[in-house]
Amino acid sequence: MSYLPYALSVWLFACGLYGIVSSRxxxxxxxxxxxxxSATYVLLLAIGYRKHGTAPIFSDIxxxxxxVVDPIVQSLTLTDIVVSVAVAALLLTFALKTFEHHHSLDPxxxxxxxx
Amino acid sequence: MSRRVRIALFLVSVxxxxxxxxxxxxxxxxxxxxxxPYGDLISNLAxxxxxxxNAVTAVVFDYRGFDTMGEELILFGAxxxxxxxxxxxxxxxxxxxxxxxxxxxxxxxxxxxxxxxxVVGLDVVAHGLLTxxxxxxxxxxxxxxxxIVFLGVEFFAYNRLASTSFGEPVEAFGAGGYxxxxxxxxxxxxxxxxxxxxxxxxxxxxxxxxxxxxxxxxGLAVGGGxxxxxxxxxxxxxxxxxxx
Numbered sequence: 001m002s003y004l005p006y007a008l009s010v011w012l013f014a015c016g017l018y019g020i021v022s023s024r025x026x027x028x029x030x031x032x033x034x035x036x037x038s039a040t041y042v043l044l045l046a047i048g049y050r051k052h053g054t055a056p057i058f059s060d061i062x063x064x065x066x067x068v069v070d071p072i073v074q075s076l077t078l079t080d081i082v083v084s085v086a087v088a089a090l091l092l093t094f095a096l097k098t099f100e101h102h103h104s105l106d107p108x109x110x111x112x113x114x115x
Numbered sequence: 116m117s118r119r120v121r122i123a124l125f126l127v128s129v130x131x132x133x134x135x136x137x138x139x140x141x142x143x144x145x146x147x148x149x150x151x152p153y154g155d156l157i158s159n160l161a162x163x164x165x166x167x168x169n170a171v172t173a174v175v176f177d178y179r180g181f182d183t184m185g186e187e188l189i190l191f192g193a194x195x196x197x198x199x200x201x202x203x204x205x206x207x208x209x210x211x212x213x214x215x216x217x218x219x220x221x222x223x224x225x226x227x228x229x230x231x232x233x234v235v236g237l238d239v240v241a242h243g244l245l246t247x248x249x250x251x252x253x254x255x256x257x258x259x260x261x262x263i264v265f266l267g268v269e270f271f272a273y274n275r276l277a278s279t280s281f282g283e284p285v286e287a288f289g290a291g292g293y294x295x296x297x298x299x300x301x302x303x304x305x306x307x308x309x310x311x312x313x314x315x316x317x318x319x320x321x322x323x324x325x326x327x328x329x330x331x332x333x334g335l336a337v338g339g340g341x342x343x344x345x346x347x348x349x350x351x352x353x354x355x356x357x358x359x
Contacts, residue, residue: 002147006140013136014129021125022118043140048154051147056154056170058162059245059318070154071161071170072179079175079186082251082337086193089344093200096351108118 005046013039026095048073166314180308194340201347204354214270225267233260240334254337286339292332
């Protein structure tokens with residue numbers, strides 16, 4: 001019985017959340033959001049893992065009689081990694097625009113919404 | 116709310132959330148023991164049914180192709196938003212900035228590296244159905260090849276190669292092609308994104324039918340999307356550095 005990878009994902013998620021809550025910098029928050037997302041990748045891949053399983057690629061192994069890891073969670077993870085980078089770029093753009101308007105990246109100093 | 120109160124409140128809440136998460140996850144099968152029925156089904160079916168060796172790609176572009184379209188549209192939306200938010204700096208503003216790396220050896224090696232990375236990217240996209248890889252991963256590598264030109268040669272060359280007027284059509288063509296292939300399937304009376312071409316010989320570069328085209332169009336969409344994002348940030352950086 002082993003639950004360590006699942007616990008690891010919870011730990012990563014909590015670390016990311018702590019970073020978001022305690023952060024004094026919008027760029028730092030973007031990194032923390034990425035860490036929270038990474039926690040989901042760890043969890044997905046951990047669920048899909050099989051003992052002694054190999055990659056689900058059948059170029060040169062037979063389809064039957066081989067333990068392979070779950071391809072579905074892997075495909076969820078791979079598309080999301082790529083998409084999360086694009087979303088991080090969008091968040092960084094928000095940080096850039098916020099700095100232009102308020103001359104600060106500290107969320108505590110950015111009080112009130114202006115048009 | 117003061118910072119200290121906020122963090123204290125957070126620590127209480129995160130302890131509760133973590134406890135519940137751990138409690139829930141403890142109900143899962145032990146690590147390495149989960150026999151996912153759908154994963155097994157697809158591992159057994161991808162080769163005989165679709166002539167696709169890489170079961171992960173089969174899920175991404177065939178069995179779960181519709182969801183991948185959603186993911187790709189998120190990427191498209193994110194890239195478009197970056198372009199819109201950073202639209203103040205235009206191509207013309209930075210068109211004459213050179214910003215050259217002052218080392219001939221670095222320039223030459225970077226050009227070689229960029230070519231090599233471009234070839235690797237094309238290889239990763241093209242073999243997506245056979246070996247690890249595919250349009251999503253390969254697209255990122257393709258975009259990185261252009262970035263190496265900026266890093267090791269000069270901004271001017273990068274901007275000429277990968278200006279917004281190049282990245283945007285590539286991205287649009289890729290994303291549009293993805294949706295278009297799905298509509299072709301519908302027009303032929305099949306399910307959305309269902310294969311409508313011959314499957315080809317298993318193990319060949321051309322096997323997989325129209326799933327291969329979906330793979331290529333997603334490579335274009337991802338590569339173009341990343342180029343557009345790189346471009347906007349680099350233009351912003353150059354404009355700030357040279358006071359445009």
